[in-house]
Amino acid sequence: MEIVLLFLIPILTALFCLIPRSIQPIGCIQCFGMALFCGFGLWVIQKIIASPNPLHYWGNWMYLDAISGLMIVLICLLGFLASIYATGYMANEVEERIENLWKLKGFYGLFNLFILTMLMVVTTNSIGLLWVGIEATTLVSAFLVGYYNKQSNVEAAWKYIILCTVGIVFAFIGIILVYTAVTQAGGNKALGLSWDYLITIGSQLNPKLIKVAFIFILVGYGTKAGLAPMHTWLPDAHSEAPTPVSALLSGVLLKCALYGILRFSMIANLTSAVTVTQPLLITFGLISLIIAAGFILVQRNIKRLLAYSSLEHVGIITLGLGFGSPLAVFGALFHMINHGLAKSLMFFSAGNLTLKYRTKDMERVQGAFQLMPLSSVALLVGGLALAGSPPFSLFISEFYILYGGIKAHHWVASILLLLFLIIIFGGLTYHFGRMVIGPQPTTSPSSQTIPKGEINRSGPIAVLIPLALILLLAWWIPAPLLHLLNDSVRLITGGHL
Amino acid sequence: MSLDILTPERISQWIGFLVAIALITGVLMVGCRRLQEMIRLFAFQSFVLALLTLLTGFSAHSLHPYFAAGITFFGKCFLIPYFLTYVMNHVQMRREVETVVSLPTSMLLSGGLIMMAFYFSHFIPISGTDLLSKLLGLSISLVLIGLFMMMTRKKAFTEVIGLYLMENGVYTLTIATIFEMPAIIEMGIFLDLVIGVLVMGVWVYRIKQTFDTVNIEELRKLKG
Secondary structure, eight states: OHHHHHHHHHHHHHHHTTSOSSHHHHHHHHHHHHHHHHHHHHHHHHHHHHSSSOEEETTTTEEEOHHHHHHHHHHHHHHHHHHHHHHHHHHHHHHHTOOSHHHHHHHHHHHHHHHHHHHHHHHBSBHHHHHHHHHHHHHHHHHHHTTTOOHHHHHHHHHHHHHHHHHHHHHHHHHHHHHHHHHHTTOOTTTTTBHHHHHHHGGGSOHHHHHHHHHHHHHHHHHHHTOTTSOTHHHHHHHHSOHHHHHHIIIIIHHHHHHHHHHHHHHHTTSTTHHHHHHHHHHHHHHHHHHHHHHHHHOOBHHHHHHHHHHHHHHHHHHHHHHOSHHHHHHHHHHHHHHHHHHHHHHHHHHHHHHHHTOOBTTTOOOHHHHOHHHHHHHHHHHHHHHTOTTSHHHHHHHHHHHHHHHTTOHHHHHHHHHHHHHHHHHHHHHHHHHHSSOOOOSSGGGGGOOSSOSOSHHHHHHHHHHHHHHHHHHOOOHHHHHHHHHHHHHHHTTTO | OGGGGGSHHHHHHHHHHHHHHHHHHHHHHHTOSBHHHHHHHHHHHHHHHHHHHHHHHHHHTOSHHHHHHHHHHHIIIIIHHHHHHHHHHHHTOOSBOOBSSOHHHHHHHHHHHHHHHHHHGGGSOOOSOHHHHHHHHHHHHHHHHHHHHHHHBOBHHHHHHHHHHHHHHHHHHHHHHOSSOOHHHHHHHHHHHHHHHHHHHHHHHHHHHHHSSOBGGGOOOOOO
16 A cells, blocks of 8 residues: 555656646645655655565565665655755756756656656566666666756767666676576576565575676676776766756665665575675775776866765775675665765755856866855765765764774775775865865956855755754664664675674 | 477477577678668567577477567567667668778677687586577677677667667577566566667667767767
8 A cells, every 4th residue: 555655656746747837836746746755655664664574565576675665765865855956956947958848847757757767676576677677767867867958968868878778788687597596496487586585595596607697787787886897877977967866866876776786695695606796796896986086086077076976985885785794784775875865965065056156167166155155065064974074974884884894804995995985085075175165266257247145945955954864864873764774784694694 | 290390309400590590690780781781680580589489488388488479579570670760760860880890890700709609608507408508609699799789880879779689689598598487577678678769769869969960979078
């Protein structure tokens, strides 16, 4: 019942968004719809927590355990925040870059559809449907990436579609190999693609085959998760999409792909393939971290900077999953939520600034503090949080990952992680500090004409909520969330530790 | 008497024959000069794969592969090629294939890829039947050829065809392994493919509109 409603709400919101004839009501409907979505999400999560076993819906097609619960938290929260932000942002864009109201309605339609596909990815019980869901997210979000239809948008969308689809083809080979392993082990063929069944039969699967399958899956979904060196679509897509969508891409979509990898690694870890999965995850995580550090230092475009920072955080999460000790896994899962919040905060405040200055070039966005104090302070503080400084929850989760890595005796990887975190800290504080503090550039004539004040009303609200949340989560994790995190860690590490 | 051609040995021979035809079609697609021929060859290859599915279904005495064969036949021999042709005519691109590597060299290289694929397919521990090892080799070959095509052809449109060649390769793997896969998953995958080709067609069209060409070498503004 509640799950049906959860799926219905994005659809209904999309439909209702088609009705109004002016901009303001559309945004209100969207926000109201997503608030309802959050409410039903909480209901579902409460059910997950209350029941001792994972929930099944619609026969055996839906499977909700604590990990799905965590992902639902992420989708609901960021979907809601992005909707609030979109209300103001898109209204501003209508004045400048969007020709008519139907294009705006199309945006909200695609936005809700995108949320729906991500919801499907995290709730399905079948690895086949998970694949379908992830491909569906690509096809839908490509339209959002290329929404403005300029040359750079079209280029980004095309790269995004082609790279992710090729990646997903490889993931499909992995799925077939897993299925073959099930049939070879004499498993039930009709259930051979279901998570709950794969977990029970996992230890009997042929470890060699699972190793090969896991490599395919990691390359395939890793492309979508933005793991280096398959990440090349990521900075393009994140920088060209409308800002609310960038936040969703970075905050939720990358995690949905990681969720796929995580599920497969859970199965692989039941066999002796665990000797391959963990080093692979650690290696890919480190490569992502290194590449991200390099590009962050030399970046000039603020949205690309944030995209590379997503690459860094995906690397950190992958490292945490690769370390495999309960503490590191806890940190990794907690970091998924934290990064989602911090990254939406950053995209929103950076979006406010770029709307104001009408450029994404960081050289030309300077002295923002004098123009829009709230957004620019949020940008600076959020930048510190993103770089992993206390007192924000990202510090806590990164600390858990590092500590978990050291405790699991991954010395080299842990030291490298620390080193690159420091380098990235330097890079981010340098860039954001220069944008916010300091004088306004007086040389350019355009700066004279920029009026003071925030760009719209919804922008600051959407910025303040995640800021408050990452501060809060550093000191106090709400009991339901803690329950979900602990249960997920038990599910993930229970197999082999 | 009429069932003479469908003894297990004969079926195995037929399968070997069809695998060879599918491989040759793949190589020919790489060597194609005109886009229309490429689409026709794709449709033909899909038809061969549908036949393969039918044969394996017959030898396994299972009804399910017939369903998969039907879907493949309908989707990949008619729906997808029809739409590709539509996009090609609508966008009014030049009908010739533009390539980085010359066509004869491409064909030679894809021959090499096939040899590599069959060699390495022995290392994937899918133990067992003759059918499986043949199909595994074919599958990896087609995936590699598709990837090669995507890397060396200059048009956005040929990238889509290369992608679907890769997809054919993956489908080949499913022929051998997935007999009892629930139909809803198959339908989902099929739907994804069809929607995928629609979406990519739209983007080819938009590339043509915004860049006034479908040459992807023009798509290099975003860097760093």
